[in-house]
Amino acid sequence: MDLTLSDEQRLLRESADRFVSETYTAGHRRKIASEPLGFSADIWKEFADLGWLALPIAEAHGGLGGGAIEIGILMEAFGRGLVSEPYLSTVVIGASLISECGTEAQKQALLPKIADGSLYLAFAHSERQARFDLADVTTTAKKTPDGWRLDGHKTAVLDGNAAGQIIVSARVDDGSGKPGKLCLFLAPQGARGLALRDFPRLGGGRACNLELRDVLLPADALLGDGSDALPAIEAVVDRAMAALGAEAVGIMQTLLDQTLEYTKIRKQFGRPLSANQVIRHRLADMAMQCDEARSMALRAALMADAEPVARSRAASGAKAKIGKCARFVAEQSVQLHGAMGVTEELDIGAYFKRLLAFDTLFGGSAYHYRRHATLGGRAVQA
């Protein structure tokens, strides 16, 4: 039992914190918000040089073989700066799906490109009718003489506009009329029949909705050997939620720090706001919830490779709890900044919006408390 950081992990945290605080100023964020990609390709190159893009990729495929703890360290730093580079889409989700499902040839072709920064990925999975049910997919893949034909729609595809390859989930239509196996397909950007509706994303970065109409893909577009991809998708999304939880911790801590500072400086009725007990107790609650979020993000990371039920309960528990804490800390940060908190003139609003996006992604608190309650058959594990 040891929850202290190793020397390597400490160094990673220091370099990530330094990079983010030097690079990710408010001015920088404003500048990239108007760029078509929603992030900076130059910074992505620096991520590659720092080894961060290779972090979770296996050493056999040119990676560093890191795990959920290392990802969490980076994501927390990213949260502090509201980093909008597609790290989650490309590295945390994309590289993991390829590692989990891909054939050896696919891994060798794609993973080194992720590590060197030359390939962006997106994961097109959510559909409107599914809300957050990972198994609910209506997009179909039909076998053709030359490969596959995909039809359907996808929503909230993070960083789809930047992606060189979009990983699309679809049910294989074998003509039996019954829902087929859930599989993943690699669709290149610009494929005929693939229509992107790109938009700026709440809290920074971009996302898109996808329309797939007679999208023809070669036979090797199928990721892996055609076995059911749902268990892998669940595992990868659980890990993505752990990573997002760590990012949320960084965002919440920044909001707490800034709000604490503000309530000490801002004077009303001849004394600082922080002299009032109602404010002090609110801040105490915010601090407590930041710390609780930190515990749960760490727990989800530590359980990322546990057996599926334990892993999913930890991930859903973390997502639900951190989501609840994040909303509280975000809303109270705006409240304690008074009218200024509701304007674009302070950074508070940007952090607030990123936390709102966090709570929504892959399902909010209510959804994940329900998922937690139904996982594993009984409510409380001994």
Add this chain to the structure above:
Amino acid sequence: MDLAFNAEERAFEKEVRDFIAENLTPEMKRATALTPSVFSDPDIGMAWQRALHKKGWGAPGWPVDHGGPDWTPAQRWIFETECARAGVPNVNVMGVKMVGPVIIGFGSPEQKNFYLPRIVSGEDYWCQGYSEPGSGSDLSSLKTRAVRDGDDYIINGTKIWTTHAHHANRMFALVRTNETERQQDGISFLLIDMKSPGITTRPILTIGGDHEVNQVFFDDVRVPVTNRVGEEGKGWTYGKYLLEFERGAGIASAKLRDALKTISDLAESDATGRAIDDPDIAVRMSEVEVDIDTLEMTELRVLSALQTGQNPGAVSSLLKLRVSEIRQAVTRLGVDVIGNDGLYVEPVRPLYRLNEAPAIPEELLPVVPEYLNGRAYTIFGGSSEIQREIVAKMVLGL
């Protein structure tokens, strides 16, 4: 980073399990499950303390030369967790966990030699004389006077909310020995024999129907000056040291998980008509379980820091707040789970020694009293409002 315990620690875990299997009788287990107050009555609690003492485990957390078992933080964790899981009696903490560390830290050699062995063996049973009718959260305003008369102090005043004063043969108390400008400076820490002439005890029934706390009156009670711990006027420092223990930088998640498990088992039983099938109950069960997971992780973070010799920081207030709130959430859920059977009132105590079978399944009896008595969790040991103020001051620097 690793959540798993090493081979040595797992061997210790087995030793604890074996010890519990040998020493926890079905009667003790049943009595503990049917006790809706904080601590087991002494007949149950002290039986367990004696078993622990025999094994050399009577005083976890004490230094070895005073009879402590010299456990690592991880061993403490394992011990507490296994005890909670097995449902061992809740031994009154006033001796081993509260007055013991103060005597070790500040007592004279004579006090250490006399009192410490009697605490570990269970020969002495302690109560705490802190709160007074006029001094709750503002504890240092206390008025019980100790006036020097030769080799004695003469005590006059009253203490309240005194847990198990009706069982205890000794009390440690904060008393006013001087009127000083700063009210904290005139306080001393005394060890009082409860059989001293002039002490009377009045029971106070809590809303759950239990007699756990009392009011204690002192009328010209003589206490030898040699029963003062440390210096005169320094009692506040010693008392605060002890409050840190009461606020429990300890290990509470395992007990909370066991309490929730009890409610969860009831919710899955026919006795409650399978309350768990109500999706609202199931979701709330998950909410509380996730809160316990969170607390456990925070406790493990503290534990890991202690293991590697780091200072865990000002977390004890933070933990006390959450532990008390989660405990209340567990008991509230319990009331909702048992439904109509919550209307039944059983006035007889102890619940494990009723003469007549109750009208509802026995295991449901403590649920409502636990909820009612449990309202005190956010009040004693420094109310949640005081704890938030401490967090604002100590953690946030406000």
